[in-house]
Amino acid sequence: MQLLLRSLSYAGTLxxxxxxxxxxxxxxxYTTLPIVAIxxxxxxxxxxxxxxxxxxxxxxxxxxxxxxxxxxARELGPMMVxxxxxxxxxxxxxxxxxSMKVYQEVDALxxxxxxxxxxxxxxxxxxxxxxxxxxxxxxxxxxxxxxxIVCKYTGxxxxxxxxxFATLRHYMKFKDVGDGLCKAEVFGFVVVLVCCNIGLNTRGxxxxxxxxxxxxxxxxxxxxxxxxxFVTKVLI
Amino acid sequence: xxxxxxPEPAHDKLEQPPAVGVSVEGLGKxxxxxxxxxxxxxxxxxGEIFVxxxxxxxxxxxxxxxIVGLETPTAGGVTIDGHDAASEATREHVRLGLVFQAGALFxxxxxxxxxxxxxxxxxxxxxxxxRGKVMHALExxxxxxxxEKFPSDLSGGMKKRVAIAxxxxxxxxxxxxxxxxxxxxxxxxxxxxxxIATLKNEYHVTSIVVSHDRDLALxxxxxxxxxxxxxxxxxxxxxxxxxxxVQGSAE
Numbered sequence: 279m280q281l282l283l284r285s286l287s288y289a290g291t292l293x294x295x296x297x298x299x300x301x302x303x304x305x306x307x308y309t310t311l312p313i314v315a316i317x318x319x320x321x322x323x324x325x326x327x328x329x330x331x332x333x334x335x336x337x338x339x340x341x342x343x344x345x346x347x348x349x350x351a352r353e354l355g356p357m358m359v360x361x362x363x364x365x366x367x368x369x370x371x372x373x374x375x376x377s378m379k380v381y382q383e384v385d386a387l388x389x390x391x392x393x394x395x396x397x398x399x400x401x402x403x404x405x406x407x408x409x410x411x412x413x414x415x416x417x418x419x420x421x422x423x424x425x426x427i428v429c430k431y432t433g434x435x436x437x438x439x440x441x442x443f444a445t446l447r448h449y450m451k452f453k454d455v456g457d458g459l460c461k462a463e464v465f466g467f468v469v470v471l472v473c474c475n476i477g478l479n480t481r482g483x484x485x486x487x488x489x490x491x492x493x494x495x496x497x498x499x500x501x502x503x504x505x506x507x508f509v510t511k512v513l514i
Numbered sequence: 515x516x517x518x519x520x521p522e523p524a525h526d527k528l529e530q531p532p533a534v535g536v537s538v539e540g541l542g543k544x545x546x547x548x549x550x551x552x553x554x555x556x557x558x559x560x561g562e563i564f565v566x567x568x569x570x571x572x573x574x575x576x577x578x579x580x581i582v583g584l585e586t587p588t589a590g591g592v593t594i595d596g597h598d599a600a601s602e603a604t605r606e607h608v609r610l611g612l613v614f615q616a617g618a619l620f621x622x623x624x625x626x627x628x629x630x631x632x633x634x635x636x637x638x639x640x641x642x643x644x645r646g647k648v649m650h651a652l653e654x655x656x657x658x659x660x661x662e663k664f665p666s667d668l669s670g671g672m673k674k675r676v677a678i679a680x681x682x683x684x685x686x687x688x689x690x691x692x693x694x695x696x697x698x699x700x701x702x703x704x705x706x707x708x709x710i711a712t713l714k715n716e717y718h719v720t721s722i723v724v725s726h727d728r729d730l731a732l733x734x735x736x737x738x739x740x741x742x743x744x745x746x747x748x749x750x751x752x753x754x755x756x757x758x759x760v761q762g763s764a765e
Contacts, residue, residue, distance in 0.1 A: 389611065
């Protein structure tokens with residue numbers, strides 16, 4: 279909480295840290311995009327497959343579109359992007375900040391009167407707030423198309439993409455997508471804050487850097503799952 | 515890596531702020547049951563060079579960290595120019611630099627960007643001004659050809675020199691050095707001694723130097739302190755190092 283308040287107190291310096299903000303957007307957004315795309319495609323595909331298998335006895339194949347659409351938008355899109363963020367970006371943030379701390383780079387910043395919260399944490403928090411909705415929307419869209427392709431080319435489903443997207447559009451509201459984006463923002467913000475905090479509080483040597491990375495990822499994953507329940511409860 | 519330039523600090527573009535004094539009163543530091551030192555008291559006047567000597571593990575570097583406010587003492591306190599060193603406000607008022615023993619360079623930045631970070635962050639001049647100051651500081655330390663390299667490409671001694679150049683660019687009022695001449699050849703060590711002395715003589719910078727180097731203490735110190743077994747056992751002029759009792763402790 280202290281790190282959050284300190285970082286936010288420097289929010290006014292963000293415009294002149296635009297280069298750092300852009301760099302973090304690149305790291306958080308662009309470099310994470312390929313794996314988000316691949317995983318969301320297959321999550322959408324598996325969802326469609328499982329839904330088709332479950333609904334075939336009820337003759338309700340046309341509802342697969344709404345099922346995949348709502349599941350991706352409300353739950354799986356933000357959750358998957360956040361988990362990937364923790365594993366891929368959060369671990370890298372912790373490793374970088376922990377090694378900066380262990381090798382006294384953070385101390386050097388402090389003696390130069392350059393607050394680490396301003397230079398190292400604030401641009402990352404701003405970048406994750408900016409990139410999480412973008413990544414989540416892309417994940418949702420790719421997941422929906424993954425489901426549509428599986429529905430068309432799987433023998434026992436054989437659902438036309440037009441029918442699939444018609445139910446998806448019919449049963450999904452803007453609020454469903456909005457709720458998912460809210461979740462993504464909360465999860466992403468918490469992941470980056472936790473990873474920065476653990477990195478900046480690392481003491482010791484190389485072994486402690488490794489331990490800090492493991493701790494950051496585990497804490498982030500637990501927090502994502504716990505927060506998911508509470509945020510969902512608030513949003514429903 | 516000989517350096518034949520006269521060491522002129524890179525302070526020609528901006529006005530040097532006045533020097534500050536340091537007062538250490540009854541300072542003690544423990545980590546749990548491990549007592550590093552206790553009841554350390556000394557005073558460094560503005561523009562003075564204080565050299566702190568002592569065997570490895572005697573707590574010299576820990577003492578430096580207390581003085582710059584990186585760690586909180588368990589007893590006593592440090593004031594810099596009348597401000598509590600542990601307070602963040604002190605760093606707002608006093609421009610202080612610390613040359614870390616291992617350099618503590620930012621590995622993700624080039625040498626040039628390492629030096630330019632402080633003036634950029636504190637908006638001390640235009641990019642052209644900053645470039646002039648950075649290149650000048652690099653030239654003093656014979657590092658003009660490594661500006662675009664990264665710290666990982668440098669030897670230990672070069673990293674140390676870059677760290678000193680980075681401190682010069684800051685135009686500090688108080689500059690602390692943690693073993694500034696370790697890993698340096700004798701010629702470069704002599705150059706570093708000259709730079710520390712020039713900063714005092716021409717720019718009135720207060721310096722606290724932790725070193726094992728007896729020659730450095732004899733050449734540039736105004737006061738020498740000897741830290742042993744967690745106690746400051748002697749403070750006095752460098753000439754005291756010739757005294758048999760003090761000489762034995764210093765060695």
